[in-house]
Every structure is written in structure tokens, then in C-alpha cells.
Amino acid sequence: xxxxxxxGIVPMLYALYLAxxxxxxxxxxxxxxxxxxxxxxxxxxxxxxxxVAIWLxxxxxxxxxxxxxxxxxxxxxxxxTTRFLFYIPGALAGSASVLLWLFLLDPSVSPIAVLLQQFxxxxxxxxVAQTNLPVIFTIIxxxxxxxxxxIIMFGALNTISTDVMEAARIDGAGxxxxxxxxxxxxxxxxxxxxxxxxxxxxSQLFVEPRVLSQASRGVVPKDYSLNxxxxxxxxxxxxxxxxxxxxxxxxxxxxxxxxAIFVFRGGLFDRD
Numbered sequence: 001x002x003x004x005x006x007x008g009i010v011p012m013l014y015a016l017y018l019a020x021x022x023x024x025x026x027x028x029x030x031x032x033x034x035x036x037x038x039x040x041x042x043x044x045x046x047x048x049x050x051x052v053a054i055w056l057x058x059x060x061x062x063x064x065x066x067x068x069x070x071x072x073x074x075x076x077x078x079x080x081t082t083r084f085l086f087y088i089p090g091a092l093a094g095s096a097s098v099l100l101w102l103f104l105l106d107p108s109v110s111p112i113a114v115l116l117q118q119f120x121x122x123x124x125x126x127x128v129a130q131t132n133l134p135v136i137f138t139i140i141x142x143x144x145x146x147x148x149x150x151i152i153m154f155g156a157l158n159t160i161s162t163d164v165m166e167a168a169r170i171d172g173a174g175x176x177x178x179x180x181x182x183x184x185x186x187x188x189x190x191x192x193x194x195x196x197x198x199x200x201x202x203s204q205l206f207v208e209p210r211v212l213s214q215a216s217r218g219v220v221p222k223d224y225s226l227n228x229x230x231x232x233x234x235x236x237x238x239x240x241x242x243x244x245x246x247x248x249x250x251x252x253x254x255x256x257x258x259x260a261i262f263v264f265r266g267g268l269f270d271r272d
Contacts, residue, residue, distance in 0.1 A: 192266030
């Protein structure tokens with residue numbers, strides 16, 4: 001609770017104060033109007049929205065499918081080894097994972113250079129072109145975060161009663177029907193929880209575009225994401241902490257709104 005207050009609630013309240021003031025004076029929505037009027041704001045919104053959409057859909061589908069496959073493996077050591085291999089990338093720090101992908105995305109040194117060249121990427125600059133970034137960031141985010149979610153979904157699958165699974169088999173349900181009508185509905189709350197956390201994490205996109213921006217010498221813009229734009233407001237030439245706080249509050253409101261939709265539509269707190 002103390003850590004939550006110190007590093008969560010108090011900074012949020014301070015950001016609220018900064019977002020509605022300027023030099024200690026209350027200015028209503030002036031900081032938000034200024035942010036909306038910045039030519040970099042709406043492109044950053046589009047970048048983050050596209051990334052979150054691709055990331056969320058791919059994460060929900062692939063994590064659930066992979067968890068079902070791992071849980072279906074009856075050889076214990078194979079299942080345990082697979083889960084361990086899935087989890088290894090999640091043990092790396094986000095920046096370390098991005099550095100690894102810098103190596104993989106450069107056709108001149110990458111072990112998958114042949115595959116990159118098949119897609120027409122003959123240099124690092126062409127690989128990290130802006131049109132490719134949502135997919136690249138999705139791959140990096142999946143590499144880092146999917147393993148932990150697969151293990152969580154695996155645990156959720158193991159909580160399903162063996163009597164229910166046996167009844168499905170007796171009724172003649174195959175693996176696909178069992179997954180669609182039994183396992184996935186019973187995993188619904190875990191899937192909703194994964195969606196909420198992933199939206200919150202995805203909307204905070206910062207490390208990946210920042211490292212790629214430095215590595216590509218500006219091919220990836222310094223204000224590609226909203227968090228990067230907030231960073232530029234605060235620590236760039238503007239030194240505008242109030243505008244930066246306004247962006248952070250906007251991110252908070254959007255993430256909280258989307259989370260509320262998933263909570264109430266997904267029945268996260270409903271009793272079974």
C-alpha cells in the first residue's frame with residue numbers, strides 16, 4: 001500500500017495538478033487544448049492505436065491457442081520444457097529485448113536475413129520504415145510478454161474440473177469443440193484480465209520506438225508514440241511539464257475507459 005501511494009497515487013495526483021495549472025495558476029483545459037493543437041499529437045495517437053489493435057488481437061488469439069496446445073500435451077516433461085522456453089524471453093528486460101531485435105532486424109548481420117530479404121528488406125532502414133513499425137513492435141511485445149501469459153492461461157486451464165472435461169469427452173466432443181464450448185468460456189475472466197493489462201501496457205509504448213529511433217538515426221521519429229511525445233514536451237526544447245502531464249492524464253483516461261468496457265462486458269467480477 002505504501003509503495004502504491006508513493007509511486008502510483010501521489011504521482012497521479014501531481015500529474016493532475018500539473019495538467020490543470022501553469023506556473024501554479026489554474027488554467028482549466030488550456031494545457032489539453034495546447035496538446036490537441038500540436039501537429040505531432042494525432043499522428044502519435046494513430047500510431048499507438050494501430051499498434052494496440054494489432055498487438056491485442058494477436059496476443060489474445062495466439063496466447064489462448066498456444067496455452068490450449070501446451071495443456072493438451074500429456075507428456076509431462078515436454079509440457080514443462082515448452083512452458084519454460086516460452087517464458088525465457090519474458091525474463092529479459094524490455095530494453096535488452098529491443099537490442100536483441102535490433103540485431104535480428106538488420107539484414108547485414110541477422111541470422112534471418114534470407115527471410116527479411118524475401119520481404120524486400122535489404123537494409124536496417126528499410127526494415128524499420130514507419131509502415132512496418134506496428135508489426136515490428138507487436139512482434140517484440142509478443143516475444144517479451146506472451147510467455148508469461150501462456151503460463152497463466154495454462155494454470156487457468158488446469159482449474160477446469162476434470163469431471164466437466166470427462167463429460168465433454170463422453171458426449172463425443174473433440175478437441176476443437178471442447179476448446180470452443182468448454183475451455184475458452186471458462187477462461188473468459190482470465191482472457192479479459194489479460195486484455196486489460198495488455199491495453200494498459202500497450203498504450204505506454206516508449207522503450208521500443210525510442211531505442212529504434214536512436215539506432216536508425218531518426219528514421220523512427222522521436223515523437224512516434226504518445227509517451228515519447230510526453231517525454232519531448234517535458235525534456236525537449238519546450239520544457240513543458242504541464243503539457244506532458246496533460247498527455248499522461250489523457251492516456252490514463254483512455255486506458256481506464258477501455259479497461260472499464262472489458263470489465264463490465266467481460267463479466268470480470270461476476271460470480272460463476
